[in-house]
Amino acid sequence: MERSDTDFSPRGIVLTDALPDPATIALFLDFDGTLVEIAERPDAVKVLPETQGILRDLNAKTRGRLVIVSGRRLQDLEQFLPEFDGVLVGSHGAERRLGGVHETSSEGQSASFENTCRTLRAWAGKQNEILLEEKPASLVLHYRQAPSMQSECQTIAAELAAVMPGFVARSSKMAVEIMPKAISKERAVLRLMKDWSDRLPIAIGDDRTDEDMFCAADAQGGFGIKVGEGETVARLRIDNVAAVHALLRRWTNISGASR
Structure with missing residues (x-):
């Protein structure tokens, strides 16, 4: 059977099981190469209006357990995602916005x-x-x-x-x-999961630094989804940014998730 962009697979094997209810998961999403296409310069990426809507709806469906985890600065994420009022993790975990409160690591102050x-x-x-x-x-x-x-x-x-x-x-x-060395996406995910232990962690990303997120999700009983080609510790794989959007839309369309 031909595979569509909305299928995702564990190292090449198509997975057709139903998606977990978004009200039961903690979803960790990378930004560049996952939510948006990679651009020649960091400031040249384009965030589609549709993407803003998907994130808003999915944040509601997960009851605030949707997290953007990026290597970008927190202020850049806020600029690119002005409509998203959920959790943001910037600079691989050196910065965080949680409940409207901004935190910054002191690691760079030397x-x-x-x-x-x-x-x-x-x-x-x-x-x-x-x-x-x-x-x-x-x-x-x-x-x-x-x-x-x-x-x-x-x-x-x-x-x-x-x-x-x-x-x-x-x-x-x-x-x-x-x-x-003390900063990583893995530590950022594990830190949040200390308070979200009732949720199934799912991490989606495309880059080497996202492998840390996949390890953290696995350690907490969840799994990672690798975007694109390349070796990975993630158990599942999805094709590209368009496929990520299609997957997120499927989650937003699950009825009863925000009851």
């Missing part, structure tokens, strides 16, 4: 972090099409517009992280990030 900021600003300023993104607790070198610079970006990030106590260089899609 002399070594500021020194690295200055070093990378000077270096990136001399490179063509290398974008330095500064976050509250991490620094990202984006080389999507200059893929030939991948090795050099990864090398300088690794060298700088090596002399920053408690920091590490982590690669993602066309980028490398210097970030605290």
Whole structure:
């Protein structure tokens, strides 16, 4: 039988079981490559009006247990999702908005972090099409517009992280990030699940950093859904952003979930 974009599968095997009632789950969604298509520059992504509506409806169906978990800064998520009033986790967990309250980790408040900021600003300023993104607790070198610079970006990030106590260089899609070892999407999910132990955690994402979310969901009795190709620890797989939207719409259409 031909597989449609709305099917998702465990490592290639089509899963046709009914979706769990959204009132019984905690749903953790990545942003770039999951809710929106990846753009050449982080500020160039487009959020469809339909996406805003889906998130609003699904947040109601899950009774506030829908979470956007992203490597992006919290203020960027709020800018892209102005209609979403649910839980936001930014900077891989260094920032959080829960119940309208904003929290920020103090991990980036150190002399070594500021020194690295200055070093990378000077270096990136001399490179063509290398974008330095500064976050509250991490620094990202984006080389999507200059893929030939991948090795050099990864090398300088690794060298700088090596002399920053408690920091590490982590690669993602066309980028490398210097970030605290204590910060991860896994810890962000586990922190929320301490108060949501009655829910089934489901994590959906496309990037290497989302593997942490999948591990957290598994550890709490749930599962991960990998978007697109590539090796993964997730038990299930879905094709692309359009398929994610179709899956989320199916959840919003489940009757009786918000009774």
